[in-house]
Amino acid sequence: MAEDPPLAVDIDGTLSREDRSIDSRVMDVLRGWDAPVVIATGKALPYPVALCQFVGVEECVVAENGGVAYVDDELLYFGDRRAADQVAEAFEAEGYDLGWGDADLTNRWRETELAVRRDRPLDVLSEIAERHGLHVVDTGFAYHVKSEGMSKGDALPAVAERLGVDVADFAAVGDSPNDVELFEVAGESYAVANAEDIAKRTADEVVDGSYGDGFLDAVDRIRS
Structure with missing residues (x-):
């Protein structure tokens, strides 16, 4: 079985159910991922950091739509x-x-x-x-x-550099307009079925499932 690629994934609408609660099935998938996982979200920094802690993965995040990132005990700021x-x-x-x-x-x-x-x-x-x-x-x-110029896609290359991986090696999964730039820099990208139209148009593939189901569908594609 091929190794997993680095993964960048949104939270709301992607790892969640429709009511924005986390779909518990995704947590073991993230915990078992054998490459870096970057939680990339519009939420403030404490939320994705806490998610990483509860899941049991390294605290590696892009928060506030690319305004701030945390990787390897370093905070990176991209906004004012x-x-x-x-x-x-x-x-x-x-x-x-x-x-x-x-x-x-x-x-x-x-x-x-x-x-x-x-x-x-x-x-x-x-x-x-x-x-x-x-x-x-x-x-x-x-x-x-x-x-201007502050996005998940602008922050991810800086995170990738510190992880020692190529940003083009990432697989990205998301649903929102703020995931468009993320899709543009990742090597492969997947929009869940509930995604906004602009995210669907930008992604390499649109999966059949919505919300957490869609993330699991994307994982199957990534690992196929």
Whole structure:
């Protein structure tokens, strides 16, 4: 049996069920992977780090849509939180909150970008972001305000270098527009059936299964 290639995989919509809970079947697959696993997500850094710990794999992550990565006890930053904070202040001055409540666990540990609930006005948010040199990406779960040139695909080569592997050796699995750049740099890429159209168009293959089922389908393809 051929060795597994390095794997870069999204969380929400890919390792999860439709309700965003982790599909428990994926955990043993990740734990048994015999090559580096990079959890690449739009979530703040503590979430993928915790997932790695609970699964039992090395803590190797790309978080905040490529804004920050952690590999081999090194933190790598690719985005500017100060500008994102200025966008939040201006958005709130226009009379809108970010939508996550007073505790705001979505942004509390976020270091390089801003996440806003999708029921907030995108036109207002985009105009403010542009004034501060940032742009908005709709991941399907939130509006993310981030620096230009900051993406999972921009961060993965830096992680691959530190792992001592070629980024083109990676297999990538995802579902969202924020996975497009990841698909573009990986050697092979798979979109799950519930993926957004742009992710499906960019991926090398679209599998039949959705959510965690789709990830397991992709694993079968990768290992075939």
